Amino acid sequence: MALSRRQFLQISGATAAGWAMASVCPNWGLLRAAEQAGATARIVPTYCEMCFWKCGVLAKVIDGTVVKLEGNPVHPHCRGRLCGRGNGGIGLLYDPDRLKAPLIRTGERGDGKYREASWEEALAYVADKMQVIAAKYGPESLALFTHGSGTSHFYPLMRAFGTENVAMPSFAQCRGPRVAAYDLTTGIDIGSPERLDMPNSKVVVLLGSHLGENMHSSQVQDFTQAIDNGATIIVVDPRFSTAAGKADHWLPIRPGTDMALILAWIHLVLKNGWYDKDYVERYTTGFEDIRDSFDAYTPEWAAAETDLRPDVIRETGRIIARNAPAVALHPGRHVTWDGNDVQRERAIIILQALLGTWGRKGGIFLPSPAKLPPLPGGKAFPKPKRKPLNRGDFPFAGGEGVTNAVRASTLSGEPYPIKGWFVSGTNLLATLPNPEETRQAIRNLDLLVAVDVMPTDTVVHADVILPECTYLERHDAIAQLRGRELALAIRQPAVEPLYNTKPAWWIARSLANKLGLGDYFPWEHYAEKLEEDCLVWDVDFEELKQKGVIVFPGSAAPYITATNPPRFKTESGKLQLYSEELELEDFAPVPEYVQNPQPKNGEFRLIYGRSPVHTFSRTVNNPVLTELFAENEVWLNAGVAEEMGLKSGALVRLVNQDDVLSDPVRVKVTERIRTDCVYLVHGFGAKSKRLNRAFGRGVSDQDLITRYAVDPIAGTTGMRVNFVKIRKEA
Amino acid sequence: MPRYAMVIDERRCIGCMACIAACKAENEVPPGSFRTRVRETVEGKFPYLRMEIRSELCNHCDNPPCVYNCPTQASYKDEETGMVLLAKEKCVGCKACVAACPYDARYVNHEKGVVDKCTFCSHRVAKGETTACVTTCVGGSRVFGDLDDPKSLVSQLLALHPAETLLASAGTEPRVFYIRRSGKPK
Amino acid sequence: MEVTVTGINALAFPHIHVWDWRVALYLFLGGLSAGLAVMAAVLHLYRNGDLTYKEGSSWIAPLLVPVVLGIGMLFIFLDLENKLNVFRFYMTVQILSPMSWGSWGLLAFFPLSALFALGALPERHYGWLKLTFLKTLARNMNRQLQCLAILNLLMGVFIGIYTGVLLSSFVARPLWNSSILPILFLLSALSAGAALMIIVARSLQAKLFFTKLDVILIAAEMTVLPLFFYGQYTSSAAHRMSILPFFTFTHEYLWYGAAIILIGVVFPFALVLKMIELRPGHVSEITRGVIFRMHLSATLVLIGSAVVRFAFVYAGQLSSFS
Numbered sequence A: 001m002a003l004s005r006r007q008f009l010q011i012s013g014a015t016a017a018g019w020a021m022a023s024v025c026p027n028w029g030l031l032r033a034a035e036q037a038g039a040t041a042r043i044v045p046t047y048c049e050m051c052f053w054k055c056g057v058l059a060k061v062i063d064g065t066v067v068k069l070e071g072n073p074v075h076p077h078c079r080g081r082l083c084g085r086g087n088g089g090i091g092l093l094y095d096p097d098r099l100k101a102p103l104i105r106t107g108e109r110g111d112g113k114y115r116e117a118s119w120e121e122a123l124a125y126v127a128d129k130m131q132v133i134a135a136k137y138g139p140e141s142l143a144l145f146t147h148g149s150g151t152s153h154f155y156p157l158m159r160a161f162g163t164e165n166v167a168m169p170s171f172a173q174c175r176g177p178r179v180a181a182y183d184l185t186t187g188i189d190i191g192s193p194e195r196l197d198m199p200n201s202k203v204v205v206l207l208g209s210h211l212g213e214n215m216h217s218s219q220v221q222d223f224t225q226a227i228d229n230g231a232t233i234i235v236v237d238p239r240f241s242t243a244a245g246k247a248d249h250w251l252p253i254r255p256g257t258d259m260a261l262i263l264a265w266i267h268l269v270l271k272n273g274w275y276d277k278d279y280v281e282r283y284t285t286g287f288e289d290i291r292d293s294f295d296a297y298t299p300e301w302a303a304a305e306t307d308l309r310p311d312v313i314r315e316t317g318r319i320i321a322r323n324a325p326a327v328a329l330h331p332g333r334h335v336t337w338d339g340n341d342v343q344r345e346r347a348i349i350i351l352q353a354l355l356g357t358w359g360r361k362g363g364i365f366l367p368s369p370a371k372l373p374p375l376p377g378g379k380a381f382p383k384p385k386r387k388p389l390n391r392g393d394f395p396f397a398g399g400e401g402v403t404n405a406v407r408a409s410t411l412s413g414e415p416y417p418i419k420g421w422f423v424s425g426t427n428l429l430a431t432l433p434n435p436e437e438t439r440q441a442i443r444n445l446d447l448l449v450a451v452d453v454m455p456t457d458t459v460v461h462a463d464v465i466l467p468e469c470t471y472l473e474r475h476d477a478i479a480q481l482r483g484r485e486l487a488l489a490i491r492q493p494a495v496e497p498l499y500n501t502k503p504a505w506w507i508a509r510s511l512a513n514k515l516g517l518g519d520y521f522p523w524e525h526y527a528e529k530l531e532e533d534c535l536v537w538d539v540d541f542e543e544l545k546q547k548g549v550i551v552f553p554g555s556a557a558p559y560i561t562a563t564n565p566p567r568f569k570t571e572s573g574k575l576q577l578y579s580e581e582l583e584l585e586d587f588a589p590v591p592e593y594v595q596n597p598q599p600k601n602g603e604f605r606l607i608y609g610r611s612p613v614h615t616f617s618r619t620v621n622n623p624v625l626t627e628l629f630a631e632n633e634v635w636l637n638a639g640v641a642e643e644m645g646l647k648s649g650a651l652v653r654l655v656n657q658d659d660v661l662s663d664p665v666r667v668k669v670t671e672r673i674r675t676d677c678v679y680l681v682h683g684f685g686a687k688s689k690r691l692n693r694a695f696g697r698g699v700s701d702q703d704l705i706t707r708y709a710v711d712p713i714a715g716t717t718g719m720r721v722n723f724v725k726i727r728k729e730a
Numbered sequence B: 001m002p003r004y005a006m007v008i009d010e011r012r013c014i015g016c017m018a019c020i021a022a023c024k025a026e027n028e029v030p031p032g033s034f035r036t037r038v039r040e041t042v043e044g045k046f047p048y049l050r051m052e053i054r055s056e057l058c059n060h061c062d063n064p065p066c067v068y069n070c071p072t073q074a075s076y077k078d079e080e081t082g083m084v085l086l087a088k089e090k091c092v093g094c095k096a097c098v099a100a101c102p103y104d105a106r107y108v109n110h111e112k113g114v115v116d117k118c119t120f121c122s123h124r125v126a127k128g129e130t131t132a133c134v135t136t137c138v139g140g141s142r143v144f145g146d147l148d149d150p151k152s153l154v155s156q157l158l159a160l161h162p163a164e165t166l167l168a169s170a171g172t173e174p175r176v177f178y179i180r181r182s183g184k185p186k
Numbered sequence C: 001m002e003v004t005v006t007g008i009n010a011l012a013f014p015h016i017h018v019w020d021w022r023v024a025l026y027l028f029l030g031g032l033s034a035g036l037a038v039m040a041a042v043l044h045l046y047r048n049g050d051l052t053y054k055e056g057s058s059w060i061a062p063l064l065v066p067v068v069l070g071i072g073m074l075f076i077f078l079d080l081e082n083k084l085n086v087f088r089f090y091m092t093v094q095i096l097s098p099m100s101w102g103s104w105g106l107l108a109f110f111p112l113s114a115l116f117a118l119g120a121l122p123e124r125h126y127g128w129l130k131l132t133f134l135k136t137l138a139r140n141m142n143r144q145l146q147c148l149a150i151l152n153l154l155m156g157v158f159i160g161i162y163t164g165v166l167l168s169s170f171v172a173r174p175l176w177n178s179s180i181l182p183i184l185f186l187l188s189a190l191s192a193g194a195a196l197m198i199i200v201a202r203s204l205q206a207k208l209f210f211t212k213l214d215v216i217l218i219a220a221e222m223t224v225l226p227l228f229f230y231g232q233y234t235s236s237a238a239h240r241m242s243i244l245p246f247f248t249f250t251h252e253y254l255w256y257g258a259a260i261i262l263i264g265v266v267f268p269f270a271l272v273l274k275m276i277e278l279r280p281g282h283v284s285e286i287t288r289g290v291i292f293r294m295h296l297s298a299t300l301v302l303i304g305s306a307v308v309r310f311a312f313v314y315a316g317q318l319s320s321f322s
C-alpha cells in the first residue's frame, strides 16, 4: 500500500532543483547580511507586468539590487498580496538569459544567428526598412502586434507612421467574444478586473474559469472569500480544477457543450418563472422576443449533449435562480473555445440579466462613475489612405484588433499586402493558433522587429531585436484602474536598467525621431509626460510616486439604487436580450445551440489552461518560477491510462488530426479529467535555444492547435477544436 | 508574552504557491530548499473526487524534537515568543535536528554549513510586521498572530472553527493549526 | 490517492537523506571500538587477568580501541556541515540530545581508552613512547590497569548503547524509533568486539574464550533482531511500513533485501562455524585450518555487524511518520 501510494506521489521543487540555477540574485545571501549591517532598503512602488492584472508592487531595493517584491496594500488589484508570479518578478529581472543588447540577424530567420549592434545602428536599420516599406507599399503595410504596457508607446508610433493595423491577442485569442457579447448586449464591458461581486455572492458559477490556476490576485481573493462565506460554488469543467476542488457542485461537462447547459438553465428560469420580472421589465428589451426561444432546451435534452445528469442540471439551475441576484455567474476570460463563442457569452449575459444580477449586490457591480479630465490629444494622427484590415470582415471585432486577420492578410496579400511586423510583448508563435501559419506569414515579411525582454521563439525570428528593460527598470503609462472605485497607479523604475536595454517609451520615441515623427513624443523623458498627465488630472505626482497608487475616495457606486440606475450604452439604453444588431448582420439574434464535433475512438480533445505560477510562455524560463513548476505534463484519465498501459511519468507524444507530432511529454495519470480529453498547461515547449531553462521543457499546446474555429461575429479563434492521439515513446 | 501561532485555513488555500515564492525571496532560501511547501491531495474516483490543499511549514512545536536532539543549543525554543529558532553561529551541521523533525521542515544550507528552516519570519515579526507568506497569501489561507490575544485573528479563527494539528500522534504539540471545515452552520 | 507536493526540500526527496555512509561507518566503528574495549577489559578482568598471560591481544586490543574509535570519529567529523564549529559540542550539555551525550561520552572514552592502551602496553615496547612523560604515564597506568579495565568496560557499554540511542531517539523515523534498537546495537557492538578479539588473540584459550562469548552474543543478537522486526510489525502503521524495505525484495529496495538476506546467512553461518570449534576435544592444537575457520567466522560477524549499521542508517531515512 505504501508503495502504490508512493507511485502516485508527485513532487515539484526537489526535482527541479537539479537544474535550477545556482542563484537568482547576483549577490545571493549577502543581502540579509547587508540589511543586518545597517544598510537600509529603499522601497519603490510600481506595478506588476508578470501578467496583465497590474497589481501594485513595492520593490525592496538594497545596494541597487531588488531583493524582494511585495504587494501594495492600497492597490485594489492585489490588496497587498502578490501571486507567485508577482513574487517571482525578481527571477525575470535577474534571468541570465535575458536580452541584453540590440541584435541584428545574420543568419536565416529562425536559426537564431545574430550579432550585437548599437542602439543607433539597430534603430536606424528599423527606421530605414520601415520607410522602404512605406514607400513601396504604403505605411499601412506595417502592422503592430502588441500586448501589455508597450502598447501605449508603440500604438502612437504606428498611428503617427500612418497605419492603424494594430492587433492584440487579448481580443481574438482571449476576451474577444466576451467583449463583443457585452458590447452587443449591455454596451458596457464587464471589465478587467471583471466586476464580479463575489465576496457578497451566495452562489458563484464558473464555466471553465479555473480561478486559482487562473491567477489574478484580487479575483482569486474574492473567490476564496466567497468560499469562506459559505457561498455555493458551482464549477463546470471537464477537469477537476483547483476551483472544482473547492466546489459544492462539480459538473464534469463534455468539452464543447457548455452552450447546452447554459441554454437549459435559461430554459428552467423562464419555464419556472424564476426570472426577476421587475428587473427584466425595467432594464431590458426583447424579453417577449426571446421567451419562447428556449423551450426546446430541456434539462433532458442538455443532459444528452453535456454528459451531465438532468437532475444535476435542474438542481444547479434551481440553486442559481433561487439565490438571485446574489449570483456571480462568471462570463469567463479566455473564452475563445469553439467558434460559437460570442453566442455562448451572449447566453451567459442573458442569464445574468434574467436573474437581475447586473448592478446588484453579489452579482455584477457597476463601474465607478468617476471621470478623469481627458488628456490633451496631442498632434492629430494622419488618416490612413486604406481601410485598416485589422478587423478582417468581422462586423463586431473589437478595437484591440484581430491578430489572425492581420496574419491572414500577410499570408494572402489581401486586401493589401502587409510587409512589416512590429511585435512587442507578445510571443505570436506560442499565442496564435496554428503556428505554421504564423511562420509562413513571417516568410512573407520584409521586416520583422521584436521588442521583448526574453529571446522567445518569436523573438528569435526577428530581423532586429530591440531589448526592452523589464518592468522593474522603467516607466510606463499610469494605469487607470476602474473597479469599484477609480484609482491611478504608477510604474517607475526600481533599479536602473541592467545591460544595454531600454524602456519601450525610449525605443518608440527614438524611432519616431529617426522617422521624423518626433512631434508625437513632445517630451525628453517619459516621467515628464506622467507629470503632465497628473497635472491635467489634478493629482499630486509626488504623492503618486511615493504611494504608487491613488484611490479616489467616494468614487464607487456599485449597486443599482433609485438614483443610480444602470447606464447601459446600447441603442435602447437597455440591456438587449434580443439582438437586432446581430440580426441585421444575419446572425442569430438569440443564442442557439450548435453541436460541436466530438473525438472519435482513440482520440482526445486537446484542452489547456494555466499553472498558477506561470503566465503563458513568458515565465517558462524564470528561475524562481521553474523551481515551482518546471514543465507541463499531459493529463490523462486514470482509467484510460490503465487501458493504454501508461503510468505517470511515462513519455509520450501527441499526434493531432493533421498528423502534427508533438515533442515528448510526460503523462500525468489522474482521476481529475474526463476520458474524452487531455489537458496541457499552455506556454511550454519553447524552441528557442537561447532559453536555457525552458528549451525543450514540456510541449507546446499551440503546435497541436493546427485547426481553429473563427467566430464569424468577432473573428476570434476557437482553439479547443483539435483532437489528439497518444503515441507511446519507446 | 505573545504566543505566536499560525492558523491555516485549508478551505481558502488555492494552491497558488505565492507563499513559497515569497518565503524564498524573503529568507534567501537556497535553490532546491524550501521553508514552506504546498500539498495537494486528491482522493476518490472520477467523478467522485475530493481535494485537500494546504501549505505546510515548521510547526514551531511546543514539544520540539528538533530542539531536544540538538547537541549544541543551536536549535532552541525562544522563551519570549515560543518560536523555534536557530542560533546559526552555534550550529555544527550534525543534522540530528533534520532527522528528528517529523515534518521534514528543515534543510541544510550547504553554502553556510548550517541547518535552516522557517523562523516564523522572526525578523519581520520583531519589526511589528507579519510573516512574508501570510502577507502575500492570495487565498487568505494563512493567518499569523498571538494566541494569547483573544482579539487576534488566530484566536478568533480557532474560536470559530474546529482545528487540527499535523501528526498529532507524534506528540510534538504544533503551533500551526489547520482548519478543514467551517464551524459555522451553512 | 494523488498527492502533489510543491516545495519539498531536496534533502527530503524522495525521502530524507541527512546521513550517509560516513555516519553508518562511524556508528559501526564506534560500536566496534566500544565492543572491543569491553572485550579487552574482560580479558584483563577475567579470573584476575589469567588469560592475559603471554597473550599479545592483551595490549594490542586496548591499543586498537582508540585507533578504531579515532577513525570512526573522523568520519562523523567529516559528516559535519560546519567543521569549524565542532567545539560547539563542548560548550553545553544537552541532556535530551543523544548526540550531546555521545560527544561528551566520546570525549571521555577516547582518553580513557588511550590510557588503558598505555597501561596495557608491555614494558618492552616503551621504546615506542618517545616522550619520557608518556613512559611515566604508562608505568603509572599499568598500576591502575584493573581500574582502567573496569572504566573502559563501563564506557564501552555506554558507547555501545549510545550508538543505538542516537537513532532510536528520533520519533520522526519509525524504523529507528524503537527501544529495542539500542539493545540490538549494543549486542552487535559487543559481538563485533568479540569477533575482533578472536582475530587479534594469539592463544588458543583466549580465542576459544571469545568464541564462546561470541556464540552467546550472536545468539542474543539473532533473537533480538526478529524481535525488533516483530515489534515494528505489530506497532503503528508507520512502524510497520518502516520495515517494508527489508522484506519487499523489489528493485527499488534491492539493497535492503540483500542486506537482510546477508544478515540472515552470515550470522547463522558464523554461529555454526563457532559451534564446531567449541565441540569438546575438537580443537587440541591450533592448525592453519582452525585459525582460518575461526577468523572466517569472526570476519563474518564483523561484516554482519557493519551491514546492520549501514542497513539501519539508510533504511531509517526511508521511514517517516506521514
Ligand SMILES: Nc1nc2c(c(=O)[nH]1)N[C@H]1C(S)=C(S)[C@@H](COP(=O)(O)OP(=O)(O)OC[C@H]3O[C@@H](n4cnc5c(=O)[nH]c(N)nc54)[C@H](O)[C@@H]3O)O[C@H]1N2
Pocket (backbone or CB within 6 Å): A051, A052, A174, A175, A207, A208, A209, A210, A211, A213, A214, A215, A216, A236, A237, A238, A239, A241, A253, A254, A255, A256, A257, A258, A332, A333, A334, A335, A337, A607, A608, A609, A610, A611, A612, A613, A614, A615, A616, A679, A720
Ligand atoms: N497563472 C495564470 N493566471 C492567468 C493567466 C496566466 O497566464 N497564468 N492568464 C490570464 C488570462 S490573460 C486569461 S484570459 C485567463 C484565462 O483563464 P480562464 O478564463 O479561466 O480560461 P478558461 O479557458 O476558461 O479555463 C481553462 C479551464 O477550462 C477548462 N475547460 C476546457 N474545455 C472546457 C469546456 O469545454 N468547457 C468548460 N466548462 N471548461 C473547459 C479546462 O479544463 C481548464 O480548467 O487567465 C488569466 N490568469
Ligand SMILES: Nc1nc2c(c(=O)[nH]1)N[C@H]1C(S)=C(S)[C@@H](COP(=O)(O)OP(=O)(O)OC[C@H]3O[C@@H](n4cnc5c(=O)[nH]c(N)nc54)[C@H](O)[C@@H]3O)O[C@H]1N2
Pocket (backbone or CB within 6 Å): A049, A147, A148, A150, A169, A170, A173, A174, A175, A333, A334, A424, A425, A426, A427, A428, A430, A431, A432, A433, A451, A452, A453, A454, A456, A468, A469, A470, A471, A608, A609, A615, A616, A617, A618, A619, A682, A683, A701, A702, A705, A719
Ligand atoms: N494555445 C493557447 N493559446 C493561447 C492561450 C492558451 O491558453 N492556449 N491563451 C490566450 C490568451 S488568454 C492570451 S491573453 C494570449 C497571451 O499571449 P501573449 O501575451 O503573447 O503571451 P506570452 O506567451 O506571455 O508572450 C508574452 C511575450 O511578451 C514578452 N514580455 C514579457 N514582459 C515584457 C515586457 O515588459 N516588455 C516587452 N516588450 N515584452 C515582454 C515575453 O517575453 C513574451 O515574449 O495567448 C492566447 N493564446
Ligand code: SF4
Pocket (backbone or CB within 6 Å): A048, A049, A050, A051, A052, A053, A054, A055, A078, A081, A082, A083, A084, A085, A086, A087, A215, A216, A217
Ligand atoms: S496577478 Fe500576479 S502576476 Fe498578475 S499582476 Fe498581480 S501579482 Fe503580477
Ligand code: SF4
Pocket (backbone or CB within 6 Å): B057, B058, B059, B060, B061, B064, B065, B066, B067, B084, B100, B101, B102, B103, B104, B105, B106, B117, B172
Ligand atoms: S516542525 Fe520540526 S523543525 Fe519545526 S519545531 Fe517541530 S520538530 Fe522542530
Ligand code: SF4
Pocket (backbone or CB within 6 Å): B069, B070, B071, B072, B073, B074, B075, B086, B090, B091, B092, B093, B094, B095, B096, B097, B098, B115
Ligand atoms: S544541525 Fe545544527 S541545529 Fe541541527 S542539531 Fe546539529 S547543531 Fe543543532
Ligand code: SF4
Pocket (backbone or CB within 6 Å): B022, B023, B024, B026, B027, B035, B036, B057, B117, B118, B119, B120, B121, B131, B132, B133, B134
Ligand atoms: S513564516 Fe516566514 S519563514 Fe516561515 S514559511 Fe512563512 S515566510 Fe517562510
Ligand code: SF4
Pocket (backbone or CB within 6 Å): B012, B013, B014, B015, B016, B017, B018, B019, B020, B038, B054, B055, B136, B137, B138, B139, B140, B141, B142
Ligand atoms: S499563498 Fe496562501 S492560498 Fe496560495 S498556496 Fe500559499 S497558503 Fe495556499
Ligand SMILES: [Mo]
Pocket (backbone or CB within 6 Å): A170, A173, A174, A175, A333, A334
Ligand atoms: Mo487572456
